[in-house]
Amino acid sequence: MSGGRAGFALACALWLGAGCGAGSSSGDARGDNPKPAVAPAAATADDALPPEKTGGFDGRRAFAHVARLVQMGPRQAGTPGIIPAQEYILSELKSYGCTAEPDDFHADTPAGSLAMKNIVVKIPGEHPEIVLLAGHYDTKRLENFVGADDGGSSAAVMLELARLLCGKPRHDTVWIAFFDGEEAVNREWKDPDNCYGSRQMAARMAASGDLKKIKAMILADMVGERNLRLPKGGESSTKWLTDLVWGVAARLGYKDIFVDEEYDVGGDDHFSFMHRGVPATDVIDLAVPYWHTPEDTLDKVSARSLGIVGHVFLESLPELARRPLSGANKPTLRK
Numbered sequence: 001m002s003g004g005r006a007g008f009a010l011a012c013a014l015w016l017g018a019g020c021g022a023g024s025s026s027g028d029a030r031g032d033n034p035k036p037a038v039a040p041a042a043a044t045a046d047d048a049l050p051p052e053k054t055g056g057f058d059g060r061r062a063f064a065h066v067a068r069l070v071q072m073g074p075r076q077a078g079t080p081g082i083i084p085a086q087e088y089i090l091s092e093l094k095s096y097g098c099t100a101e102p103d104d105f106h107a108d109t110p111a112g113s114l115a116m117k118n119i120v121v122k123i124p125g126e127h128p129e130i131v132l133l134a135g136h137y138d139t140k141r142l143e144n145f146v147g148a149d150d151g152g153s154s155a156a157v158m159l160e161l162a163r164l165l166c167g168k169p170r171h172d173t174v175w176i177a178f179f180d181g182e183e184a185v186n187r188e189w190k191d192p193d194n195c196y197g198s199r200q201m202a203a204r205m206a207a208s209g210d211l212k213k214i215k216a217m218i219l220a221d222m223v224g225e226r227n228l229r230l231p232k233g234g235e236s237s238t239k240w241l242t243d244l245v246w247g248v249a250a251r252l253g254y255k256d257i258f259v260d261e262e263y264d265v266g267g268d269d270h271f272s273f274m275h276r277g278v279p280a281t282d283v284i285d286l287a288v289p290y291w292h293t294p295e296d297t298l299d300k301v302s303a304r305s306l307g308i309v310g311h312v313f314l315e316s317l318p319e320l321a322r323r324p325l326s327g328a329n330k331p332t333l334r335k
């Protein structure tokens with residue numbers, strides 16, 4: 001599940017140039033260089049692509065959301081730490097003119113009954129079929145863990161998508177979900193101790209009858225890494241939908257990021273919908289060296305990566321609009 005040191009070294013090379021590992025090397029003649037060493041953990045949005053190159057999606061704005069969330073500190077489900085994040089998401093959505101519906105619920109967890117809150121934006125289209133875009137905003141229960149990539153990046157991409165999509169005329173109805181309680185409360189990921197928010201939403205939609213209207217669910221999780229590499233979900237996703245999203249990425253020139261390889265994610269919020277027959281896919285880079293460590297900090301996040309993922313999500317919408325809702329689109333699930 002982890003890309004290990006090779007991934008780190010490559011990320012380093014791309015992001016810091018010669019600055020990576022500064023201070024550890026020796027023997028080169030730089031005694032006469034008056035310049036200070038490059039700070040090894042500069043957190044900037046300098047690599048952002050211009051929004052006109054990413055369908056209007058502004059990687060800098062998305063990066064600024066991650067920065068704000070990280071500033072709040074740990075944002076663990078069911079703790080006071082997550083409340084500023086909920087308030088921030090709701091106030092940003094309001095400022096974009098989005099209709100946001102908070103769903104407050106209690107989840108039974110190994111730490112007892114925890115108060116959680118999903119936030120769902122509903123953007124009406126000409127057609128009632130729903131395309132559900134989603135990500136989680138809670139962070140893992142670990143000491144000193146601020147989840148810049150894991151929890152921050154997905155929430156940031158959803159916020160910037162909401163800014164672009166709310167109030168614009170469209171074909172399909174689009175819902176954007178910010179899930180609480182994706183992370184397992186215990187250290188280990190063991191069902192049913194995970195994905196509390198997405199299970200809640202899927203159950204609610206099943207009860208209301210809306211679940212049958214979902215044409216596709218596209219999940220983002222850990223999409224901010226500088227050296228972003230997103231393999232296909234294989235059997236842990238719906239093939240036609242994964243092919244559609246990765247096809248869009250290839251057409252846009254992001255084949256080096258949305259790579260034509262498969263992996264098994266093991267479990268994520270899209271399973272809550274797939275297990276109920278909804279076509280779903282997960283855009284995730286799990287092979288990062290800082291995964292679930294205190295090193296998941298803002299300097300690991302790239303405005304360029306956020307912009308590229310946002311662009312692919314945006315451009316997947318017209319492709320999905322051309323596709324009819326089909327009850328025959330049964331997802332493939334691991335046996």
Ligand SMILES: [Zn+2]
Nearest residue numbers: 140150183292
């Ligand atoms: Zn996580």
